Amino acid sequence: MEQTDNNRINRILFQYDLVPYNLSVRGNLIRVDTPAGSFALKQKALNDRQIRSLQTVYALIRRMVIDAVCPLPSKYGDLVIRGTETSYYLLPWFNETVDLSNLQERYRHLFIKTGQLHRKTLEKKADCSGLYQDMVRVLNQRQMVWEQFLYKAEHHVYPSPFEQAVLKSAFIYLENMQRSHDFFSHDKDDEGKNKTMRRALCHGRLSPLHLLIENERSCLTNFENSEDGFFIVETAMLFEQANVMLGSEQTNWRDFYESYSSVCPLTDEEKDVLVHFLLFPSAHAELLSRYLYSGQLDEQWFVKRWTDLCQAHRNMFTSIKENMDEEQKRKEERQAKEKAVDEKKEK
Amino acid sequence: MINEQDALLSAVQANYYFGKLRVVQDRPLLVETERGRKKIRIWQNEALLKLHLKWRERLINDAFFIDRMYVTRSGLPSIRIGRFSVTCHDAPSEPTALEGNEALWASVVGQLVRHSRDVPAEVLPHATSVHVRSLYEQAKQIGVQDQDAWKIISACFSSACARAKDADRLREPYQNRSSAFILPEDFSGRSCSALFDTLFLELGQSRPVDGCGLLARFFMAESMEHGKQSMNNLFQALKNQKFFDRETIDLLQAEWLEPDEWMRLLEYGINKEQIPQIQSDQFSVREFKQIWDRKVKLIHLFNSVFTQSEDAGGGAAHGADGQQSD
Numbered sequence: 001m002e003q004t005d006n007n008r009i010n011r012i013l014f015q016y017d018l019v020p021y022n023l024s025v026r027g028n029l030i031r032v033d034t035p036a037g038s039f040a041l042k043q044k045a046l047n048d049r050q051i052r053s054l055q056t057v058y059a060l061i062r063r064m065v066i067d068a069v070c071p072l073p074s075k076y077g078d079l080v081i082r083g084t085e086t087s088y089y090l091l092p093w094f095n096e097t098v099d100l101s102n103l104q105e106r107y108r109h110l111f112i113k114t115g116q117l118h119r120k121t122l123e124k125k126a127d128c129s130g131l132y133q134d135m136v137r138v139l140n141q142r143q144m145v146w147e148q149f150l151y152k153a154e155h156h157v158y159p160s161p162f163e164q165a166v167l168k169s170a171f172i173y174l175e176n177m178q179r180s181h182d183f184f185s186h187d188k189d190d191e192g193k194n195k196t197m198r199r200a201l202c203h204g205r206l207s208p209l210h211l212l213i214e215n216e217r218s219c220l221t222n223f224e225n226s227e228d229g230f231f232i233v234e235t236a237m238l239f240e241q242a243n244v245m246l247g248s249e250q251t252n253w254r255d256f257y258e259s260y261s262s263v264c265p266l267t268d269e270e271k272d273v274l275v276h277f278l279l280f281p282s283a284h285a286e287l288l289s290r291y292l293y294s295g296q297l298d299e300q301w302f303v304k305r306w307t308d309l310c311q312a313h314r315n316m317f318t319s320i321k322e323n324m325d326e327e328q329k330r331k332e333e334r335q336a337k338e339k340a341v342d343e344k345k346e347k
Numbered sequence: 348m349i350n351e352q353d354a355l356l357s358a359v360q361a362n363y364y365f366g367k368l369r370v371v372q373d374r375p376l377l378v379e380t381e382r383g384r385k386k387i388r389i390w391q392n393e394a395l396l397k398l399h400l401k402w403r404e405r406l407i408n409d410a411f412f413i414d415r416m417y418v419t420r421s422g423l424p425s426i427r428i429g430r431f432s433v434t435c436h437d438a439p440s441e442p443t444a445l446e447g448n449e450a451l452w453a454s455v456v457g458q459l460v461r462h463s464r465d466v467p468a469e470v471l472p473h474a475t476s477v478h479v480r481s482l483y484e485q486a487k488q489i490g491v492q493d494q495d496a497w498k499i500i501s502a503c504f505s506s507a508c509a510r511a512k513d514a515d516r517l518r519e520p521y522q523n524r525s526s527a528f529i530l531p532e533d534f535s536g537r538s539c540s541a542l543f544d545t546l547f548l549e550l551g552q553s554r555p556v557d558g559c560g561l562l563a564r565f566f567m568a569e570s571m572e573h574g575k576q577s578m579n580n581l582f583q584a585l586k587n588q589k590f591f592d593r594e595t596i597d598l599l600q601a602e603w604l605e606p607d608e609w610m611r612l613l614e615y616g617i618n619k620e621q622i623p624q625i626q627s628d629q630f631s632v633r634e635f636k637q638i639w640d641r642k643v644k645l646i647h648l649f650n651s652v653f654t655q656s657e658d659a660g661g662g663a664a665h666g667a668d669g670q671q672s673d
């Protein structure tokens with residue numbers, strides 16, 4: 001780094017009373033080696049809301065509610081050193097032991113850490129009718145993309161290979177979307193009251209890259225978009241994201257689901273939301289939209305991508321559903337046993 | 348028996364993350380730590396401490412450092428010891444001259460003018476011209492004996508009156524302002540040190556006073572010490588930043604236009620006549636001339652930079668046209 005850059009960094013580090021003996025750029029971070037240890041300095045544009053989110057998470061870490069990596073406070077007590085255009089924050093340096101390309105392992109840790117984050121910050125149930133209405137809006141948008149695609153494909157005398165591939169599986173997805181639509185359209189319970197669900201702190205940008213793993217310890221980081229919310233949506237989005245990222249890789253979805261639900265057990269309503277959310281995957285609709293609006297088309301690539309997405313989605317959905325069904329079965333058996341024992345006692 | 352300083356140091360050590368402490372100076376209290384030299388400030392006035400905390404908050408920026416309070420282990424900006432509060436600050440010691448660092452100084456001054464604001468610390472003087480005339484009449488009645496001094500006092504009387512009138516006219520629109528530029532009472536060229544290619548401003552712990560008055564005196568002192576080029580560079584850098592509004596420009600000019608050096612010479616003469624046994628501060632004709640001439644030059648330079656291309660309606664009518672003491 002040049003002298004002016006060094007002084008710019010030194011000005012930041014002065015606010016932590018750190019004197020570096022080595023500075024090196026590592027991706028979007030600067031590794032800072034000092035006699036007091038090694039740190040990661042991150043430069044990022046942050047707004048007031050994001051800084052408030054970091055402060056909330058920092059307070060939770062200090063109270064040992066969650067185990068995560070958050071910016072270290074400066075000697076003046078600031079978590080973020082604000083500049084006119086960009087801000088800086090300092091994190092402890094992690095010698096990562098799992099490569100960034102090892103997505104299977106990183107997602108395994110990510111499902112556990114996400115479960116822990118949600119479990120430790122659980123709040124009371126809250127009215128979720130707004131969420132259901134949002135879901136219906138999203139579903140309508142995706143259904144519209146499907147309808148546009150199918151309308152175009154059906155009016156072609158000779159549908160393209162990709163159109164043929166989509167048409168072949170369309171009825172399943174259309175039916176699934178209708179099931180989801182029916183589910184999310186009912187935002188009231190049997191008594192006519194608005195449905196409620198549990199809230200918790202949601203990370204906001206879950207990704208295998210926002211996780212630091214050093215040997216057995218793994219910690220979530222990059223909490224600037226975190227906020228309170230219906231955590232099941234974040235969980236569902238994580239499954240959807242992992243499904244796209246891992247694609248055709250052999251993935252044990254049961255393990256991922258169990259990792260999550262063992263630390264953060266889901267209620268029946270949350271399971272229902274998860275299942276119905278996964279019935280209208282965004283990646284499929286995005287691919288159809290891309291096909292509709294992109295100029296140059298590589299039919300082969302689209303067909304391959306569609307086949308992979310469908311297969312990965314089927315594997316994930318089936319595994320999770322089977323696991324939930326088994327859980328339900330075990331629960332019913334346990335209840336039946338308990339009932340039988342109670343009846344025996346009464347007799 | 349533990350003396351007060353030992354108790355203070357052990358409280359500092361316990362509340363901040365310092366391993367070792369060694370006193371290097373008593374007043375102000377400077378301690379050497381494994382994390383550099385720190386200044387320990389003792390606050391007897393809790394309201395002043397709160398004011399300074401808020402003041403520093405408003406001044407946080409990425410152009411220069413401020414002597415912000417270290418937070419304690421529990422995240423507080425001060426320690427309470429009996430009736431006092433104690434704060435800990437950085438204490439860089441590399442002095443920095445204005446010459447060669449004009450852009451850095453301009454950045455500090457610009458930010459201060461923009462963000463160091465509060466309710467006015469004091470009422471702006473509004474009757475300087477009346478004061479000038481009454482003082483002159485008083486001196487005439489007494490009959491100041493020092494012929495050299497009287498010669499120059501009477502020669503500069505009409506100029507002093509005109510300057511005082513200009514100063515009053517420039518200040519008049521800002522008499523009822525709700526927010527004013529403030530600076531700590533002890534602000535000077537020594538308030539800044541050099542640190543990593545930028546400046547470290549020591550806001551200290553003095554009460555806030557009118558910023559324009561202090562800034563005008565700072566510019567004056569620097570212009571006495573450095574050449575015209577350095578001041579020109581500073582004013583140009585300040586102008587480029589566009590932080591100086593009409594109010595600041597007017598009030599700075601008013602400060603220089605106010606013939607306080609003339610009044611001082613007159614008051615010195617009156618005092619010498621009335622109570623010759625009391626030794627008041629020496630103020631020679633030579634010193635008066637030096638300040639008077641320097642002010643004329645400074646106003647001229649300031650006007651040439653700030654009001655050259657603008658509507659100079661609020662600018663000074665006198666002083667800048669070069670009526671020097673000779």
